Amino acid sequence: MPPDLVSRATTTARPRFRNWFAADPTITMLAALVVIATVVFGTLAPTRFLSGDTIRAIAFQMPELGILSLAMMVPLMSGGLNLAVISTANLSALVMAGVLTNLTHPSTPPLGIIGAILAALLAGMLTSLAIGFLTGVIVAFFGVHPILVTLGTMTLVKGVAVLATSGTVIGGFPQAILFLGNGSLLGIPVSMLLFILLAAVVAVVLTHTPFGVSVRLIGSNERATRYSGVATEWMLVGVYVVSSLLCWVAALVMMARFNSASAGYAESYLLITILAAVLGGVDPFGGFGRVLGLFLSMVLLQLISTGFNLLGFSPYLTQAIWGATMIVAILIAVIRDQWIVRWWPAKSK
Amino acid sequence: MLKYLRAPFHRHDVQIGIIVLVMGAFFSALSPGFLTLSNIGDLLENYSVMAIMAAGLLVVLISGGIDISFEAIAAVSQFLVAVILVQFGGNWFTAFGLAGLFGALLGIVNALLIYYLGAISVIVTISTMTFYFSVLMFITQGKSIYNLPNWFTSDMSFLSIPFPVIVAALALLVTLVLLSRLPVGRQIYGLGGNPEGAKRMGCNVLGLQCLAYGYSGFMAAIGGIVQAHRVEEVVPYALIGRELDVLAAVVLGGASLSGGIGTVSGTVLGILLLAVLQNGLTLVGVSSYAFGVVTGAVILVSVTATAYAAKRQKRRGLRYAS
Numbered sequence: 001m002p003p004d005l006v007s008r009a010t011t012t013a014r015p016r017f018r019n020w021f022a023a024d025p026t027i028t029m030l031a032a033l034v035v036i037a038t039v040v041f042g043t044l045a046p047t048r049f050l051s052g053d054t055i056r057a058i059a060f061q062m063p064e065l066g067i068l069s070l071a072m073m074v075p076l077m078s079g080g081l082n083l084a085v086i087s088t089a090n091l092s093a094l095v096m097a098g099v100l101t102n103l104t105h106p107s108t109p110p111l112g113i114i115g116a117i118l119a120a121l122l123a124g125m126l127t128s129l130a131i132g133f134l135t136g137v138i139v140a141f142f143g144v145h146p147i148l149v150t151l152g153t154m155t156l157v158k159g160v161a162v163l164a165t166s167g168t169v170i171g172g173f174p175q176a177i178l179f180l181g182n183g184s185l186l187g188i189p190v191s192m193l194l195f196i197l198l199a200a201v202v203a204v205v206l207t208h209t210p211f212g213v214s215v216r217l218i219g220s221n222e223r224a225t226r227y228s229g230v231a232t233e234w235m236l237v238g239v240y241v242v243s244s245l246l247c248w249v250a251a252l253v254m255m256a257r258f259n260s261a262s263a264g265y266a267e268s269y270l271l272i273t274i275l276a277a278v279l280g281g282v283d284p285f286g287g288f289g290r291v292l293g294l295f296l297s298m299v300l301l302q303l304i305s306t307g308f309n310l311l312g313f314s315p316y317l318t319q320a321i322w323g324a325t326m327i328v329a330i331l332i333a334v335i336r337d338q339w340i341v342r343w344w345p346a347k348s349k
Numbered sequence: 350m351l352k353y354l355r356a357p358f359h360r361h362d363v364q365i366g367i368i369v370l371v372m373g374a375f376f377s378a379l380s381p382g383f384l385t386l387s388n389i390g391d392l393l394e395n396y397s398v399m400a401i402m403a404a405g406l407l408v409v410l411i412s413g414g415i416d417i418s419f420e421a422i423a424a425v426s427q428f429l430v431a432v433i434l435v436q437f438g439g440n441w442f443t444a445f446g447l448a449g450l451f452g453a454l455l456g457i458v459n460a461l462l463i464y465y466l467g468a469i470s471v472i473v474t475i476s477t478m479t480f481y482f483s484v485l486m487f488i489t490q491g492k493s494i495y496n497l498p499n500w501f502t503s504d505m506s507f508l509s510i511p512f513p514v515i516v517a518a519l520a521l522l523v524t525l526v527l528l529s530r531l532p533v534g535r536q537i538y539g540l541g542g543n544p545e546g547a548k549r550m551g552c553n554v555l556g557l558q559c560l561a562y563g564y565s566g567f568m569a570a571i572g573g574i575v576q577a578h579r580v581e582e583v584v585p586y587a588l589i590g591r592e593l594d595v596l597a598a599v600v601l602g603g604a605s606l607s608g609g610i611g612t613v614s615g616t617v618l619g620i621l622l623l624a625v626l627q628n629g630l631t632l633v634g635v636s637s638y639a640f641g642v643v644t645g646a647v648i649l650v651s652v653t654a655t656a657y658a659a660k661r662q663k664r665r666g667l668r669y670a671s
Contacts, residue, residue, distance in 0.1 A: 083593070138649065144656040145606050151597055152649035159641020166638055267590065271417065271475045284469045316486035323479030330466045330473075 026281030029332055030296035033325075037300060041307035048310050058302045059188065063195035063253050065269055065276065066298045070202050071246035072273040073294055077206065078239045079219040079286025080139060080146035085247050086270045087158040088131050093251035093261035094161050096124035097170040104174060113174050124248050131157055132244025136237030161263035171260030181256025191253045198249060203291035205242075215239055219286025275326050276301060300325070361603035361655065362615040369621050376629030383632050390511060396624040397513035398576045399591075400617070403599050404524040405568025407616050410599060411528065412561035413541035413608025414470035418459060418478035420592045422566045423573030424585055425485050426451040430574060431494045431583040434501060444501065448570040455481065456566020460558040478592070485585050494583040502581040513575045520568055525613040527564070537561060541608025597648050598623055603655070622647070 041049045048054065068085050075082040103116035131153060138149045183190045206212035214235045217225040226232045255261045274284075280297035282289030304325065305318045377384035402419055409416040426448045433439065433447060455477075462473045505512040528534040539547040540557050548554055577583050602619025604611030626647060627640055635643075 138653055142653050142656045143660055144652050147606055148600055148652040149649070151593060151600070152645050152652060154593070154645070155597065155641055155648055156645025159639070159643070159645050162641050163636075163638045271479065274472070275475055275479065278472050284472055314487050314490070316483045318483075320480050320483035320487060323476045323481075323483065326472065326476040327462065327466075327480075330468045334466055 024281075024290070024293075025333070025336060026293050027290070027296065029329065029336070030280065030293060030300060033329075034296060034300050034303060037303040037307065041303065041310070045307070045310045049307060054306055054310065056184075056187075056189070058299075058306050059192040060182075060257075061305070062298050062302050063189070063191035064250060064257065064266070065272065065301075066195045066295070067198060067246055067250040067253060068266070068269055069273040069276040069280075069294055069298065070198060070291070071243045071250060073277045073280075073282050073289060073291070074202065074206075074215070074243045074246070075146060075239050076274070076277050076282045076284060077219050077286055077289050078215045078236060079222065080236070080239065081150060081274070082135070082240065082243045083147065083150040083270065084131065084135065084154040084157055085243065085250075085273060086266055087154045087161065087263075088128055088244050088247040089251040089254060090261065090263055090265055091131070091157050091161045092124040092127040092248045093255045093265075094165060094170060094263065095127045096120040096251065097173070097255060097261035098164075099123045100173055100177070101170060113176065117174065117176060121252075124251060125245065128244040128248035128251075129241060132241035133237065135244070136240035139240060140233040140236035158263060165263055167263060169260045169262040171258075173255060173259055177252070177256050178259060179256070180252055181254075181259075191256070194249065194253065198246065199291050199295055202246075206291065211235065211238060216287055219283070219288070221287075272301075272322065275322065279326055279329050362612060362618055365602065365615065365618040365622060365651075369618055369625055372622070372625050372629060376625065376632065380629070380632040383629060388628070388632070390509075390514075392624050392628045393514045393517075394511045394579070395628075396620050397511075397517035398572045398579070399595055399598060400517040400620050401520040401572035401575060402569050402595050403602075403616050403620060404520045404613070405565035405572075406595055406599050407602075407604055407611050407613065408524065408528065408537060409470075409561045409565045410604045410606065411541045411608060411611045412537045412557060413544060414463065414558070414561065415596075415606065416456075416459065416474050416562060416565045417471060417592050418455075418474040418481060419565050419569035419595075420588045420590070421478040421481040421485070422452050422455045423569040423576070424588045425455060425481050426566075426570035427573035427577050427583050427588070428485060428489060428494070428585060430570075431497060431577060434498055435494065435496055438498065440500070444574055445571060448574045449567045452566040452568070452570025452573075453563040454566070456562040456564070456569075457559050459566070460555070460562035463562070464555045464558055482586075482589050489585045491585055493585070495581075497577065497581060497583070501578060513579055516571065516575050520571060521613055521617060524568075528613060533557070533560065538609055541610075543609070594623075597644075601648065601651055 068089065071085045071089075072082060097120075099120040100116055103119060104113055108116070135146075135149055135153050138144055139146050180190050180194070185193060204212075206216065214225065214230045214232070215238075217228075217230065218232055218235060218239075222232055251261075254265060258265065276297050277289070277294055278284050279300070280289070280295070281293035301322055304321055305315075308318045308321065309315065373384070382388055402423065406416055406419060429451050430444055430448045434444060439447075459470075459474055459477055462468065462477070463470050466473065507515055526534075528537065536547065536552050536557055537560070539550065540552060540554065544554070547557075573588060576588065580587070598619045599611070599616050600606065600619070601622055602611070602615035602617070604615065623644065626643060630640065630643060631637065
């Protein structure tokens with residue numbers, strides 16, 4: 001190998017700035033974009049944007065999309081995709097809502113309500129578990145492309161939800177459930193705490209457990225992972241089970257926020273979750289990605305949405321900006337990679 | 350000898366065709382209203398818009414990409430053309446011509462972004478879908494256009510074949526010619542089957558991608574015009590959210606998401622499968638709320654069976670591989 005290539009292959013020979021810049025370019029870029037967005041909106045609407053109310057509003061809006069994006073991120077890391085996240089969340093919300101409304105009445109004693117909530121949680125969890133298991137088995141053991149499988153499960157699961165409810169909404173839940181969506185602990189929304197907790201758990205699972213490492217390896221090179229002795233099939237089943245269970249938690253947050261469940265909630269979020277995960281640096285081909293990146297991309301998207309809202313723009317424009325943000329992020333990555341090579345060429349030692 | 354007799358049954362489009370025929374026979378046995386000329390006409394007309402858009406999506410899938418933005422492109426083109434027609438008037442040529450132009454341009458934007466950013470097509474087209482559709486909703490504020498010219502909304506037919514069906518047939522025919530009769534069509538197959546190989550053969554990758562995504566946008570816009578003609582109004586959010594249904598139909602027809610595989614005949618059969626299923630269920634008296642369950646189950650069973658058959662064929666040492 002010529003000396004020039006050797007120095008490029010090792011990071012130690014890089015100048016300090018470049019080393020820092022390239023440590024995790026996505027995180028750096030996202031953090032920079034978050035700062036820029038804060039400064040811009042803070043300048044344009046100083047009194048309203050930099051207020052506690054705004055921050056609390058962001059913290060209330062973020063968990064729903066955030067948890068759904070986590071559910072999308074795990075399959076993405078394995079080189080797959082789960083198009084059924086929204087429909088899974090809606091169906092398990094409906095199952096939980098059905099159990100809750102059937103078991104509780106205004107006169108139910110507190111103990112009965114606790115029992116009903118536990119039963120509902122269990123039923124919702126089992127629903128998600130079953131969907132995730134079915135998806136995982138078809139993906140892993142039949143070798144069907146995850147987009148196709150989850151396209152099928154999405155249609156099927158939504159179909160079941162529509163058939164069961166005839167498209168109606170089920171609502172009216174006990175206070176304890178609503179607390180999840182509207183309550184706060186120490187000034188921080190409970191749902192936000194839940195999102196942070198889940199994000200931390202997913203981060204630890206992806207980086208520090210054999211399962212997580214296998215998932216990332218499968219995303220990089222499935223065949224090599226199988227030949228090195230990993231039971232890739234069962235790991236893939238696990239991926240979709242974890243994804244579905246995250247949908248179950250998202251379902252809880254959603255029903256608590258809306259105080260109702262329906263087959264058609266949050267459908268516009270489906271493709272946004274993919275966008276958010278990829279914006280957060282998750283490689284759509286699998287193998288690479290960090291929960292911190294996803295978290296920063298959630299913050300960025302919410303800042304943009306809240307900021308534009310405060311400036312009086314239509315919510316549709318916000319979505320357009322989200323789409324443009326994604327393109328700009330890819331553009332920045334392309335330009336950055338070229339500039340790094342051109343402006344801070346590696347010095348051979 | 351038996352081998353040669355059995356060989357056609359291992360072809361995907363033949364299998365789907367048999368399933369469609371069996372289902373058709375089943376529904377016509379259960380419901381006398383199924384196999385009537387008027388019902389078949391309605392069925393074809395109802396799915397004509399989907400067929401037009403599927404023709405465009407098929408080309409992108411064969412080229413090894415995916416297009417999620419085509420419904421948004423259709424909505425944008427539909428709206429622009431409607432505004433122009435209401436303001437300045439026009440005829441069918443201007444309607445289709447302008448729609449095709451807008452659609453192709455928006456599609457080419459996708460291709461340029463994918464090529465120059467080196468980004469995966471699904472991400473780029475999700476982004477552009479979000480962008481196109483949100484800008485459209487921002488500009489229209491979700492308001493519909495009802496005062497379309499009379500010549501645009503009045504029903505037409507040729508030899509008692511409804512106008513949408515004729516357009517769909519033409520769209521599929523043009524796609525067939527493009528894919529299997531023109532050299533550039535074979536290059537699209539090559540690009541999808543082996544991008545690196547196609548590049549080294551001297552294929553113009555940027556040009557081919559512009560053609561594939563531009564064609565998808567073009568067909569989507571044509572489909573949008575036909576849809577507006579059918580429902581006699583332009584509703585900005587009427588089309589959006591159906592992109593995955595069209596994708597399901599094309600995939601049921603045997604197109605591969607990894608590129609290089611797919612046929613027009615398969616796509617037609619994939620759409621017919623969904624059409625016959627939903628129409629038949631309605632006639633038999635099944636609630637429309639059950640459509641999703643049945644459609645989802647059909648997609649799951651079909652893709653699983655296809656993948657399983659491919660796996661077994663591979664294990665048997667490609668005995669029936671054509």
